[in-house]
Structure formats: C-alpha cells, structure tokens
Amino acid sequence: MAKQKGFASKIGFILASAGSAVGLGNLWRFPWLVTKYGGGAFLFTYIVMVALLGMVVIIAEMLIGRIGRSDVISSYGRANRWFKWMGMLALAVPFIISCYYTVIGGWSLNYTLQYIVNPTFASADSGAYFVKYITGSYLAPIMGVLFMVLTIVVVAAGVEKGIEKASKILLPLLFLLVIILAIWSLTFSGAKAGMKQYFGTFKFSGESYNYGQVILAAMSQAFFSLSLGMGAIVAFSSYSGQKINVSKSAAQVVVLDTLVAIVAGIIIYPAIYSFGSAELAGKSGPGLLFVVMPAMFANMPGGHFFGLLFFLLIVFAALTSMISLLEVVTQYAVSKGRLTRKKATWIYGIIMAIMSVIISVSFNGTYSVKGASLLDFFDGVASTILLPTVGLCSLITIGWGRKKADLFKVLEETNSDFKGQKIWLVFVRYIDPILIILVLIFGIVDQFKNVKDFPNGSFGVVLGVAIALIVGTIVINALINSEKFMNYYNSKKQNLLLAKNDSGQVELEEVSE
Ligand code: PHE
Numbered sequence: 001m002a003k004q005k006g007f008a009s010k011i012g013f014i015l016a017s018a019g020s021a022v023g024l025g026n027l028w029r030f031p032w033l034v035t036k037y038g039g040g041a042f043l044f045t046y047i048v049m050v051a052l053l054g055m056v057v058i059i060a061e062m063l064i065g066r067i068g069r070s071d072v073i074s075s076y077g078r079a080n081r082w083f084k085w086m087g088m089l090a091l092a093v094p095f096i097i098s099c100y101y102t103v104i105g106g107w108s109l110n111y112t113l114q115y116i117v118n119p120t121f122a123s124a125d126s127g128a129y130f131v132k133y134i135t136g137s138y139l140a141p142i143m144g145v146l147f148m149v150l151t152i153v154v155v156a157a158g159v160e161k162g163i164e165k166a167s168k169i170l171l172p173l174l175f176l177l178v179i180i181l182a183i184w185s186l187t188f189s190g191a192k193a194g195m196k197q198y199f200g201t202f203k204f205s206g207e208s209y210n211y212g213q214v215i216l217a218a219m220s221q222a223f224f225s226l227s228l229g230m231g232a233i234v235a236f237s238s239y240s241g242q243k244i245n246v247s248k249s250a251a252q253v254v255v256l257d258t259l260v261a262i263v264a265g266i267i268i269y270p271a272i273y274s275f276g277s278a279e280l281a282g283k284s285g286p287g288l289l290f291v292v293m294p295a296m297f298a299n300m301p302g303g304h305f306f307g308l309l310f311f312l313l314i315v316f317a318a319l320t321s322m323i324s325l326l327e328v329v330t331q332y333a334v335s336k337g338r339l340t341r342k343k344a345t346w347i348y349g350i351i352m353a354i355m356s357v358i359i360s361v362s363f364n365g366t367y368s369v370k371g372a373s374l375l376d377f378f379d380g381v382a383s384t385i386l387l388p389t390v391g392l393c394s395l396i397t398i399g400w401g402r403k404k405a406d407l408f409k410v411l412e413e414t415n416s417d418f419k420g421q422k423i424w425l426v427f428v429r430y431i432d433p434i435l436i437i438l439v440l441i442f443g444i445v446d447q448f449k450n451v452k453d454f455p456n457g458s459f460g461v462v463l464g465v466a467i468a469l470i471v472g473t474i475v476i477n478a479l480i481n482s483e484k485f486m487n488y489y490n491s492k493k494q495n496l497l498l499a500k501n502d503s504g505q506v507e508l509e510e511v512s513e
Helices: 012-020 024-036 040-068 072-079 082-116 126-136 139-156 159-186 190-199 211-225 232-238 246-275 285-299 302-336 341-364 373-398 404-413 421-453 458-481 483-503
Strands: none
Touching: 012 159, 012 232, 012 246, 012 302, 024 040, 024 082, 024 211, 024 246, 024 285, 024 302, 024 373, 040 072, 040 190, 040 211, 040 246, 040 373, 040 404, 040 421, 072 082, 072 232, 072 302, 072 341, 072 373, 072 404, 082 126, 082 139, 082 232, 082 285, 082 302, 082 341, 082 373, 082 458, 126 139, 126 285, 126 341, 139 159, 139 302, 139 341, 159 246, 159 302, 190 246, 211 246, 211 373, 211 421, 232 302, 246 285, 246 302, 285 302, 373 421, 404 421
8 A cells, every 4th residue: 555645744734634623614503503502501512512522532533543544444444453344434424524515615605706796796685695596596506516626626636735735825814814804793883792692691491492402413513513523534644744742733623623613603693783683693504604694794884895705714614624525535545546646536526516416406495394405404414423423433443442551652652741641531432432322312313303394205315315325435435445346347447458459349248257
C-alpha cells in the first residue's frame, strides 16, 4: 500500500478538522435547535453533551486515525482486526449525509450569487422566492451540482495542495466573517431582547415538551457538528504528522466548533428581534436561514451587504465540511491503489451529485409532508441514528479493541500532556456507550413515530431508498476492498482488452474462463 502523503503542518490538520466541524450544523442546525428546545436549556444540555461525549469520541477517532495511518476501513481494522467492519459502516455514512448537505450547500451558493448580481434580491417576498426556488426551478439542482464541483476541485488537488490550502484560506475568512457579523448584529436595537431569548430562557418542562427529546437532539447535534461517526476525523488524523498532540488538537477543534455555533446565534437572534418578530424566531429548519434572514436583510440598513456576507459565510462553512466528506471516500479508493485521486474524486463526487439532484427534485411535493421532506428524513436518520451508532463503534474499537497500556502509550507518543487519560478511558468504555445506547433506543422509537405523517406508501419508498443506499454503499465498498473481487475484475478487464486487441472487436465469449 502506498504511503500516504498528509498535511504539511500541525495547523493544517487542525484547520482542516475545524473546517470539517464548522459547517451547516453550526449555522443552520444549532440556532434552530436552540429555539425549538427552549433556549438556554438546550444550550446547556448541548455543552454538557459536547464535554462528556463529543470530546471523548473525537479523541477516540483521532486515535483510530493515528494508529491506522490509512483509509478508514483499514484504520478501524488496524486498531482491531475484528472491528474492521465498523470502518465499513463509517464509510457508508458520508454518502448519506453528502446527498442532502450538497443540496443546502447549493442553496447557499445560489443566495450568495443572487446577492451579488441582483440588487433587489429577496426584497419582496423571501418566503415565496424560497418555495419557488426549491420546488419549481432547475436552478436548485444545478447549484447543488456546482457546489459539488467546487468540492471536487479542492479534493482532487490533494490533501496538502487542496484541502490544507483551502482550509488555511477559508477558515480565517470564515472566523473573520463570523466576528464582523456578530458585532454588527449586536448594534441593532433588538439586540438585548434577542440575547435574552437566546441565553436567558430556560425551559425544562411544559406542554408537549419532553426533556428526553432535548437530550437526544443535543447528542445528535454534538455528533453532527463535530463531524463524528462518519470517518472524517479518522481520515484527517491519519494524515497528521507525528507531532500532533491528540488531546490538545481535539480540544481546539471542539472549542472552535462550539464557539462558532454559539456566535451564530449571536448573529441571528439580535437581527430577528430587531427586524423580524418573535414568531419568526420560532421558524425552524432551512426556513430560518433562507426565508427569515433574507426577509430581515431586506428591512435593515446595509442589509444587502450583510446578506451577501452572511451567505458567503455559509458557503465557506459548508464547503470545508463537504470537502471532508468527499475525502473520506476518496482516501479509501486511492489507498487501495485502484484509482488515482483525480478519478476517485470525480467518480464519487458525481455519485454524490446525482443523489443530491434526487433529493433536490423531491421538493416538488411528492414526498414532502407537513414540511417534512426527503431531506429532513435523511438528516433525521443520519444524525439521530447513524452517527451515534458509528460513534459507538469508534468507542468500542478504541476502548475494547485496544489494550489500556497500548492506548496510553500512543497518547504519550503524541507528547500529550493529557492528564485525564484514566477518566477518559472510563467514559470510552462504560459511560458513553451506555449513554449512546439509551439515547439511540429513544431516538429510533421517536424517529419512526413520524411514519404516520407520510402519505400512503411513500414512507416505504423513502425507507427503501435509504436502506438501498446504505446497503449499496457497503456492498460497493466491500467489493473494492476485496482483493479477490478486484483480481477477478481486473483479469476480466484484461481478457476483454486482449480479446479486443486480437480481433479488433470485443468478443464477450472469449472473456469467460
Ligand atoms: N460538522 C459539520 C457541520 O457542523 C457536518 C458535517 C461535516 C457533516 C462533515 C458531514 C461531514 O455542519
């Protein structure tokens, strides 16, 4: 197996990992979860989840990458050969997430471009524009594909020359934009009211309010936001040099990611309370970003420019996350030596783009019920079920698949001044797996309660597509992974070529042995 070329610098690794973590999860998911689940109560629960679970799992996944120093499947396998199949599971998740992540990336790209070229963009009715855009225009799927092409170009250029370079440019710009927008937002008249709503309301109980659901939402958000349970952190840390300090890097990524999520609320809430209404603040999902925010920009002095910067920020954040998704699967194909990086990125990228077009087109209403769409469904399945499941696998691989002394040695090798090794291991082995399993059971029951909201038969279709996607990607990956199959495939191909050379045309009969 060819030796991997990785990041040229420590900061490259940290920025790329933070780039993966900071994304739509911070800017789109987090603020509306805060509104939906009772303000400060969610914020508090989320921070607890990040500290007790996110931080523990990210260290485990970084260790898997460092021990493996290879693609995701081999890395899980090298951590413990019995758990190699868990890597296969990890490799299937990026396909599921990328298909809807690309859709929202495309929306953001479109909004940014519209703010640049159209001086009256979204000044009339942002709600009507959004609905028309996602349900009735060719532009939405095209923009998704364009967003994917941007991702492909970066990943195809390589880990150092593509991903590291892009992260070093985009992330500082992203942080700058976040800070500028937050300060600007805090100067608005409704800043105080907005901040009060954001930080000051604590709702732990009430009608149709279930704290169990808050815990579930906080846990899945922690996984999603930190890019855990999908191979991204494993892949990136497999590229990190000898000198990185695992616990310190993990803490840096976690803190950066959490800060950006919290500050995203500081951008959004004062703006809503100044130029929108409390009712708007309750708007959930994509509506918050793509309907409420443009409506406010239209009312606010300098709003057009604010809007441009805001959506540019979202594009940067989404792009650096999408890059990590594509890299996970690319690394796999490349490390097997069966495809060049360029070919792998285009092949996988095009598959992901096609899936995103399907999701994008499904907004025409066929499969969206009560505002729940294929996108919501995939997001629900991925973040509440798949990510925690694979995260659990990471904990088992590290906690139970490696010897204690072994683990501590690896941690020390990375010149870690990590004081909490022993406590960390207790969380890895016992506390967090139990926590994840409990919350997962609750989550699965909850997720399938929505079944009745789907019109007759369509739930079956959606579920069928989801299962087919998961099984399909696992099978394809397994085939590429199997030497026997690839030898067989290559020999067939060679026979085919020979047959072609001999007779000038392909004769299929000659191919079979
Ligand atoms: N962590 C990303 C975010 O917060 C989500 C993500 C990253 C999803 C990478 C998939 C892959 O938006």
